[in-house]
Amino acid sequence: MTATLDAIESAALRSDRFRLEREADWKRLEAIVTRMEKGRIRGISDEDLPALPGLYRTVASSLSIARETSLDAATLAYLEALVQRAWFVVYGPRTSLWEWFRGFLGGGWSAAVRAIWVDILIAFAVMVAGTAVGWLLVSHDPEWYFALVPKQFGDARVPGASAEALKATIFGNSGQNGMSVFAAQLFSNNAQVSILAFALGFAFGVPSLLLLVHNMAVLGAMLWLYNGAGLTTDFAGWIAVHGTTEIFAILLAGAAGLHIGRSLAFPGRRPVLQATAQAGRRAALVMAGVVLMLVVAALLEGFARQLVDETAGRFAIGGSMLLIWLGYFFAFRGNDGHAASRDTPR
Structure with missing residues (x-):
């Protein structure tokens, strides 16, 4: 005891x-x-x-x-x-999902985009080159058109089609289901391209750039087709409604993939893993915004382009969207210093 x-x-x-x-x-x-x-x-x-x-x-x-x-x-x-x-x-989460989203739109996304401006310029140059390549290939041999343009995009849009037939594909289709199907196919294709362009960045960005060239070659081929029928401006307006958002999204996705690839190939004085991790967080933030842009593009493609059936109105919508995106990314600062320090939600 x-x-x-x-x-x-x-x-x-x-x-x-x-x-x-x-x-x-x-x-x-x-x-x-x-x-x-x-x-x-x-x-x-x-x-x-x-x-x-x-x-x-x-x-x-x-x-x-x-x-x-x-x-x-x-x-x-x-x-x-x-x-x-x-x-x-x-170590716990610093912010709620809503607070993170507010910081993301309030400057975090635009800051991440500005941080990869070099990759954006490279991707833009590649996309312009891809468009030119598509145009030159089909102008030299129209058979290239069938190799470049997916069959589901073909319907009446083929070499040899009359101007009336081609014009009918971009005007007077607000009530036709076929145009909705085409719009859905185009959106699905561009969404896949965006995801792949980002995902393939790990291979030093080379596959991402090749994918951009191929995708824009399709646009170049179709531009050549409509130009031959004297419908270049009308076709550009038809594309502009959603294209200034959707093609911009593809540009950012390709640049994000290239940013990761460049960090792998040229880490600078930082260790490769550290450089890649930092680039990955920044690129992931850009891609989160790309998803949002694709949703906006889908809405424009599914509604605005079908409801507005004249070229000037289509250019007005597409031009306005382009100004909004450029203003947000390169003029708007918001609370980017705070948001950028938290690249992704913890």
């Missing part, structure tokens, strides 16, 4: 000594965590905020020791609760 009492007394003394040696750090961490939980981060001193990670590790270590030495249940429960609360403050 005496031995049992001595053991209990020894354990109590050990627990008291353990608490007294470390309690100051526990209380300090608890005070910081409580303030942060209540949203009063500005009330935390300049000394306490940088000390937060170290205090968290100290208390976590205390909890580990307390478990191994079987200290009293009250101390264990206190430390477990404190460590859990501190973990959420130190």
